[in-house]
Amino acid sequence: MKPIQLLMCFLVLFSTFSSHAQNQKSKEFKVAFEKFTLENGLQVILHIDRSDPVVAVALTSHVGSAREKAGRTGFAHLFEHLLFLESENLGKGGLDKMSARIGGAGANGSTSRDRTNYFQTVPKDALEKMIWAEADKLGYFINTVTEPVLAKEKQVVKNEKRQSYDNRPYGHNFSVISKNLYPATHPYNWDVIGSLEDLQNATLEDVKSFYNRWYVPNNVTLTIAGDFDVKQTKAWVEKYFGEIKRGEAIPKMEKQSVTLTETKKLYYEDNFAKLPQLTLTWPSVYEYHPDSYALEVLASYLSKGKKAPLYKTLVEDKKITDAADVFQYNSEIAGQYMLSVTAFEKTNLNEVMNGVNEAFKNFETEGISQQDLNRIKAGQETAFYTNLSSILGKGFQLAQYEIFAGTPDYINQDVKNILAVTTQDVMRVYQKYIKGKDFVATSFVPKGDVNLILDGSTLAAVVEEKIIEGKEDSFDASIAATYEKTPSKFDRSKEPAYGQSPDVKLPSVWKNKLSSGINVLGVENHEVPLVQFQLQIKGGMLLENTAKIGVSNMLAELMTKGTKNKTPEQLEYAIESLGATxxxxxxxxxxxxxxxxxxxxxNATMALVQEIILQPRWDTKEFELIKQSTLSQILQQKADPNSIARNEFKKLIYCKESILSNNRIGTENSVNSITIDDLKNYYTKNTAPSVTNFQIVGGVSKADVTNSLANLNKNWEAKNVTIPKITATNTVTASKIYFYDVPGAKQSVIRIGYPALAATDSDFYPVQIMNYRLGGGSFASQLTQQLREGKGFTYGINSSFNGSVNKGPFTVSSGVRSNVTFESISLIKEIIEQYGKNFNENDLEVTKGYLIKSNARAFETLSSKLEMLYNISNYNYADDYAKQQENIVKNSTVDVIKKLSEKYLNADKMIYLVVGDAETQLIKLEQIGFGAPILLNKAAVK
Incomplete structure (x- = not known):
């Protein structure tokens, strides 16, 4: 995939499906749409939403890993990558290149077991361009796939697999489960990403055959949602998609539920895990099965919150973990029900299993009350509206209903099914699918801790890739494909013109300074019946004692664990009953x-927030649990190469003299030394209205917000709190390479940078402009184009300037195949060195095009509006700072960018950090020219 969570759309849609709950208004709520079908079989769904001048376009093909064959896996996911690269009329760079010009939200895609989708949100004046481009991908693409293109993209996918599976804790768990839950002949037996062996063996002919079979109009749904003219849009869809030929008939996939004849127990010693993890998986039901609704409620009740049987048994009573998770993974033809527990260090997983069985027995005795059922549904209602707060979310929903339920209008039946769930249904599905049923149990434990596995477990078969220096295929991705263009009734090589430029309206901001000192900023918005807010108390780690780093983190965790008059369970229930978080x-x-x-x-939600602030509970039992949970988190971070890189880079950027060099959750020593009195002292001294901002967006007026804060304004004790100014002490006078050894790492995690600018610096936004073509513009950036698209070294790379009121770093971040660590750093260094020198008018045009046009969608969601208020209240930005920044973009010149590059991009005055396998990669890095790399840890280097 491109950088997006594999299950994002499933999660978005599942919460949508299962959250249309008890409120009477929700029974009347509808997402209006129009659906029609072209003669070639293309299904088209249109949804109008004129709240913002933007349009979301999604092309969803009904093909995922389940349409593959054993020995030929990973093809669906491979095409998710390939379709962004080139098509006959878009040319090299394809939709990614066009996206940068038109101000798109970043063309992206995802693959599941059953479908692959491609999506983007753009200013409405670019709609015809998007329809033209999506049609080109569907009907005028496959000729552009050549041997070099295929070879390069194989390397990108391999890097994605290393990053997502091979180089992180528990990365192989899902694969082990799939292979043991589903028979070898079942299409869910293999990972969506496929096997590296199958991918490597895939021929150009294999790839083209797969595409020609599944990427045809009669297997695709086009969804367009947003602000557009329906008649004109229909004409464009017919023009650009109408002449694409229908493919062979696509057979409907029959449901293929599975039954286990025995419980299977497997284990694996995980090179990256520091804590033991037990996962139980039962065969379950397909998407939209009548029982899926009660199973969702069961999952929530068993594991979510302090009343949950698993929480009470495993967390409170046995104290062997800080959480348990139960969830459904339902797909088109089958499903699975999963329970996962990551236990505390050295916990025997048999104890976890005993606790699970005990929790189940308690549930069998007590069941679920109507009150708890209503509480769960209240949360589902809020989730429903949240997922509809963007036009892309609406588009996804409509497409998924069309593909998997046969009509977008299935939402009405879906609602009825949700509302029909009873307490008896919840117990019935537990007894039908869970109680006494066989399951797959996987024990993933740290290397050397095999004594912790579940009794009776056998070693799981896991294919570990061996990365050998110089053994990857070579290719030249720059070779242009030669082919005879697919004929068309009109000249498709001519990109459509822009439509009428959208009139971008900035959200109207209101402000209020309360008498206590609380600074309130809001945006009233009634698109969905929701409110999002954040109360910010300045200070955080900056106000901590350096010997006890982690106090503010633990205090924040404890704040929602009860109040003076409410136990932790009672507070949680009060929040959830409102459908709030x-x-x-x-x-x-x-x-x-x-x-x-x-x-x-x-108002009821804010009353609880004020109770949390004004009447803390200081629950010692919860404090001890938070402490243990934090210690486990610290231990887990030590095994995760990305966490290691983040924490080590902070130390190098800020130096030990600065409090910002610390990991804010603390160390084992600091956390062990923290007492609940430390939290009380921090709260008493450092939480005050004078250092508090309140930012709020949604369906509530300024007057109502002010009234809701009256009690807090009156009763929150005033005190003087001084936030220390951080003096930047670290200046990098000469580059050095630092190495943190993770033996056996499949990837090297790279961080390169130096202390740069604060968000309040006058150059802060100009350097964002400068950085767009370097590494801030995703596929429009040189770093991505050269390291991913040109060399296949990485799955993703970016650069950024991050700052607050304090100076933050410039950072280049990536994970690369371990045996090209030296080559990757050398290339990054060269790109940085040459960037300003080579920056030209075309670079400036692309940068301006994106940054100016993207303003049309800059404040579409509640979250984006909340971020705007945060910037205004913290950095003293003007209310119309987005317009001011637009003027800075318009006035930028090549000469300005060159001067900024010269000032802020010096590759010889940066910190270079590598987290990877020192045995194979350390010594070679001396050739970079910054001296011998400095080893940061004591891991053995053979």
Missing amino acids: IRAYATDESIFISGNTLAKNY
């Missing part, structure tokens, strides 16, 4: 209490 968390510089709620429940 309230979350507290800490950053380096603040503590946040954020919330999401139905507009009708806003």
